[in-house]
Amino acid sequence: xxxxxxxxxxxxxxxxxxxxxxxxxxxxxxxxxxxxxxxxxxxxxxxxxxxxxxxxxxxxxxxxxxxxxxxxxxxxxxxxxxx
Amino acid sequence: xxxxxxxxxxxxxxxxxxxxxxxxxxxxxxxxxxxxxxxxxxxxxxxxxxxxxxxxxxxxxxxxxxxxxxxxxxxxxxxxxxx
Amino acid sequence: xxxxxxxxxxxxxxxxxxxxxxxxxxxxxxxxxxxxxxxxxxxxxxxxxxxxxxxxxxxxxxxxxxxxxxxxxxxxxxxxxxxxxxxxxxxxxxxxxxxxxxxxxxxxxxxxxxxxxxxxxxxxxxxxxxxxxxxxxxxxxxxxxxxxxxxxxxxxxxxxxx
Amino acid sequence: xxxxxxxxxxxxxxxxxxxxxxxxxxxxxxxxxxxxxxxxxxxxxxxxxxxxxxxxxxxxxxxxxxxxxxxxxxxxxxxxxxxxxxxxxxxxxxxxxxxxxxxxxxxxxxxxxxxxxxxxxxxxxxxxxxxxxxxxxxxxxxxxxxxxxxxxxxxxxxxxxx
Numbered sequence: 001x002x003x004x005x006x007x008x009x010x011x012x013x014x015x016x017x018x019x020x021x022x023x024x025x026x027x028x029x030x031x032x033x034x035x036x037x038x039x040x041x042x043x044x045x046x047x048x049x050x051x052x053x054x055x056x057x058x059x060x061x062x063x064x065x066x067x068x069x070x071x072x073x074x075x076x077x078x079x080x081x082x083x
Numbered sequence: 084x085x086x087x088x089x090x091x092x093x094x095x096x097x098x099x100x101x102x103x104x105x106x107x108x109x110x111x112x113x114x115x116x117x118x119x120x121x122x123x124x125x126x127x128x129x130x131x132x133x134x135x136x137x138x139x140x141x142x143x144x145x146x147x148x149x150x151x152x153x154x155x156x157x158x159x160x161x162x163x164x165x166x
Numbered sequence: 167x168x169x170x171x172x173x174x175x176x177x178x179x180x181x182x183x184x185x186x187x188x189x190x191x192x193x194x195x196x197x198x199x200x201x202x203x204x205x206x207x208x209x210x211x212x213x214x215x216x217x218x219x220x221x222x223x224x225x226x227x228x229x230x231x232x233x234x235x236x237x238x239x240x241x242x243x244x245x246x247x248x249x250x251x252x253x254x255x256x257x258x259x260x261x262x263x264x265x266x267x268x269x270x271x272x273x274x275x276x277x278x279x280x281x282x283x284x285x286x287x288x289x290x291x292x293x294x295x296x297x298x299x300x301x302x303x304x305x306x307x308x309x310x311x312x313x314x315x316x317x318x319x320x321x322x323x324x325x326x327x328x
Numbered sequence: 329x330x331x332x333x334x335x336x337x338x339x340x341x342x343x344x345x346x347x348x349x350x351x352x353x354x355x356x357x358x359x360x361x362x363x364x365x366x367x368x369x370x371x372x373x374x375x376x377x378x379x380x381x382x383x384x385x386x387x388x389x390x391x392x393x394x395x396x397x398x399x400x401x402x403x404x405x406x407x408x409x410x411x412x413x414x415x416x417x418x419x420x421x422x423x424x425x426x427x428x429x430x431x432x433x434x435x436x437x438x439x440x441x442x443x444x445x446x447x448x449x450x451x452x453x454x455x456x457x458x459x460x461x462x463x464x465x466x467x468x469x470x471x472x473x474x475x476x477x478x479x480x481x482x483x484x485x486x487x488x489x490x
Contacts, residue, residue: 004381006379006381006449006451007379007451007453007464008464056381056384056449059381059383059384059387059388060384060387061388075381075384075449077381077449077451078451078464078467079446079466079467080445080446080447080448080449080450080451080467081445081450081451081452081464081465081466081467082378082380082385082409082444082445082448082449082450082451082452083364083409083420083421083441083448083450083471087219089217089219089287089289090217090289090291090302091302139219139222139287142219142221142222142225142226143222143225144226144285158219158222158287160219160287160289161289161302161305162284162304162305163283163284163285163286163287163288163289163305164283164288164289164290164302164303164304164305165216165218165247165259165282165283165287165288165289165290166202166247166258166259166279166282166283166286166288166309179343180342180343180346181341181342181343184342184363188365188417190417191417192366192367192368192371192416192417193368193370194365195364195365195366195367196362196363196364197361197362197363197365198360198361198362198363198437199359199360199361199363200358200359200360200430200433200434201346201358201359201360202357202358202430203356203357203358203359204354204357205354205355205356205357205428206354206355208355209354255350255352255353255354266367268362269474272362272434272437272438272441275434276434279430279434312431
């Protein structure tokens with residue numbers, strides 16, 4: 001599965017994207033975040049305030065309880081500031 | 084005093100402007116309208132539905148009870164349709 | 167800064183008017199332009215003819231523009247209204263409002279259009295494609311209601327409680 | 329007619345985009361354009377840098393544009409959002425809405441801006457005049473509230489009673 005990061009989430013994790021193989025048992029976006037936080041300080045820092053970080057599955061905004069399903073690309077990013 | 088007319092008020096009266104000498108006793112715009120209606124059919128036609136015709140004194144919108152005072156120019160016209 | 171108000175027969179250039187207002191500035195964050203165009207009403211119209219009250223038209227637009235500048239923190243305001251014969255597809259009116267943030271620019275432009283429709287001394291007459299002058303365009307109750315949206319809230323003891 | 333949506337690094341030309349939408353037509357009565365510009369924040373900023381999520385940015389703007397076209401009777405809709413480094417005074421975003429009457433054009437442009445601010449995947453970072461990259465611009469609660477204005481009224485038995 002491809003993970004992509006933007007803005008200060010990208011900076012804190014130290015990379016713009018990565019391919020990961022998820023262990024069994026990860027069902028929701030929140031499960032994925034919990035697993036990522038266990039992978040190292042940089043992830044812990046990026047998700048230190050989990051409720052602030054937004055997620056999208058295959059280019060569509062989703063909530064933490066969204067199912068990972070057969071997602072190809074999951075993105076994490078701060079609240080948007082475009083316009 | 085100068086009177087000016089616009090749009091279908093102008094067309095009904097048959098002129099765009101005129102100079103008039105008002106008789107004593109005309110105090111408000113409504114008094115002026117009543118006096119004009121006595122001047123001929125064309126005025127009667129223009130003001131047949133008095134509440135529809137708008138007035139301005141010296142370029143400022145006014146109500147029928149506005150005082151004529153020392154007005155230099157009084158205008159009568161239909162509801163505006165600009166924009 | 168007083169608004170730029172023009173009443174003219176000639177077409178206007180929205181890009182040039184925008185540049186006039188924004189060029190060389192770095193404090194403007196939002197520009198809203200409204201352009202009103204002549205429609206052919208499904209092919210029925212050959213043109214609209216706009217009659218206006220010279221002198222009062224400029225005065226009335228300037229008065230309403232000054233109200234907008236008092237009510238919203240504008241960094242620029244331009245209002246241009248044409249008169250004379252205007253063909254379908256051609257512009258009739260332009261309102262251009264600039265501000266730091268978008269809310270003020272949107273509201274000021276919206277307000278100005280509602281007031282121009284109901285307060286500025288212009289009258290539209292239709293010219294029909296089948297020939298001849300058509301009728302005067304009737305004022306719409308809908309435009310009066312739109313203008314009433316901007317009435318200041320009551321300032322009595324219960325003002326602003328709604 | 330689907331909206332024209334572009335996400336690009338290059339500046340845009342409001343006049344050209346407007347002409348593209350309106351030229352040769354006589355059914356459009358109202359065109360509202362919103363242009364968002366980069367401010368220098370009182371001389372503090374050298375530029376804004378806009379990061380975006382390629383692919384999702386276009387998809388999300390198109391989705392919101394389609395909502396606007398469903399909600400208002402639009403005759404044209406263009407949305408352009410830039411990314412990359414943008415200097416003060418330069419345009420960042422354009423929304424152009426055309427309709428028969430002004431209300432739909434104003435509301436659609438207003439709606440789109442509120443949703444772009446809160447839903448389109450763009451992130452602004454400041455570059456300071458005194459040198460170096462500044463901080464990421466923080467999202468504003470005020471923008472979330474603005475977007476909430478457009479929530480559909482409840483459709484239950486009491487829907488629309490407010």
